[in-house]
Amino acid sequence: xxxxxxxxxxxxxxxxxxxxxxxxxxxxxxxxxxxxxxxxxxxxxxxxxxxxxxxxxxxxxxxxxxxxxxxxxxxxxxxxxxxxxxxxxxxxxxxxxxxxxxxxxxxxxxxxxxxxxxxxxxxxxxxxxxxxxxxxxxxxxxxxxxxxxxxxxxxxxxxxxxxxxxxxxxxxxxxxxxxxxxxxxxxxxxxxxxxxxxxxxxxxxxxxxxxxxxxxxxxxxxxxxxxxxxxxxxxxxxxxxxxxxxxxxxxxxxxxxxxxxxxxxxxxxxxxxxxxxxxxxxxxxxxxxxxxxxxxxxxxxx
Numbered sequence: 643x644x645x646x647x648x649x650x651x652x653x654x655x656x657x658x659x660x661x662x663x664x665x666x667x668x669x670x671x672x673x674x675x676x677x678x679x680x681x682x683x684x685x686x687x688x689x690x691x692x693x694x695x696x697x698x699x700x701x702x703x704x705x706x707x708x709x710x711x712x713x714x715x716x717x718x719x720x721x722x723x724x725x726x727x728x729x730x731x732x733x734x735x736x737x738x739x740x741x742x743x744x745x746x747x748x749x750x751x752x753x754x755x756x757x758x759x760x761x762x763x764x765x766x767x768x769x770x771x772x773x774x775x776x777x778x779x780x781x782x783x784x785x786x787x788x789x790x791x792x793x794x795x796x797x798x799x800x801x802x803x804x805x806x807x808x809x810x811x812x813x814x815x816x817x818x819x820x821x822x823x824x825x826x827x828x829x830x831x832x833x834x835x836x837x838x839x840x841x842x843x844x845x846x847x848x849x850x851x852x853x854x855x856x857x858x859x860x861x862x863x864x865x866x867x868x869x870x871x872x873x874x875x876x877x878x879x880x881x882x883x884x885x886x887x888x889x890x891x892x893x894x895x896x897x898x899x900x901x902x903x904x905x906x907x908x909x910x911x912x913x914x915x916x917x918x919x920x921x922x923x924x925x926x927x928x929x930x931x932x933x934x935x936x937x938x939x940x941x942x943x944x
Contacts, residue, residue: 687712753780781812786810786839789805808827815831
């Protein structure tokens with residue numbers, strides 16, 4: 643990012659807050675939900691050009707007494723939308739998924755954190771369950787079943803059939819691992835399963851799904867290179883075949899039709915392309931450039 647002669651851009655690249663808290667009147671529906679149940683929880687959401695679903699995401703977490711959006715330079719109206727919804731907005735140049743989410747956690751007013759992506763919508767059953775939770779134990783944490791969509795089609799089988807992600811925790815006892823990609827919360831106690839689910843509108847279509855797998859390959863190759871992970875050429879076709887058989891046949895991805903085939907294919911890319919980059923000596927370059935890579939509009943979760 644070129645910041646010469648632009649103090650605001652320089653502040654952004656340095657990670658300083660440009661927007662700060664912004665509060666606008668809530669809609670009647672949001673007001674009703676807030677008055678019905680408000681918990682001492684901060685909902686944290688990292689964004690980059692996430693306006694497509696952000697309005698529904700913020701409305702779904704109206705039970706949280708604070709909704710914090712950590713943006714990294716959106717140009718599609720994300721910030722204005724968040725402000726209009728009554729959210730607090732801060733800015734931070736992208737640090738990598740794990741570090742970015744942990745930074746948002748540290749900015750929160752409350753210790754209890756509900757972490758969602760900008761394309762994850764909490765359903766009413768999960769929202770009602772959170773309203774009834776006992777939050778007296780800081781070691782407690784909860785995972786939520788995640789239902790992933792490609793466009794308007796829910797993927798009901800395959801590797802995402804029983805996808806559960808830890809989303810509600812206390813920052814005094816849990817934190818995000820500092821991973822560039824495939825970030826996760828590390829708790830001190832196994833999570834309980836929260837009733838309900840979160841709808842994950844991650845991919846616009848199958849092309850978006852496969853393109854995302856290709857874009858994440860350099861990041862994963864960089865992580866493998868940093869860990870000095872060893873790979874062998876002869877294992878690539880075996881790993882690819884085993885991955886496809888597991889996702890498409892053993893996990894029932896074929897039940898989702900052609901979309902299930904695309905999901906299995908994306909897993910094959912994820913399992914083989916980063917290792918191919920390691921063998922070709924391209925991972926070192928990926929490691930050096932990974933800090934400059936920006937996160938995509940929708941996060942891919944595998």
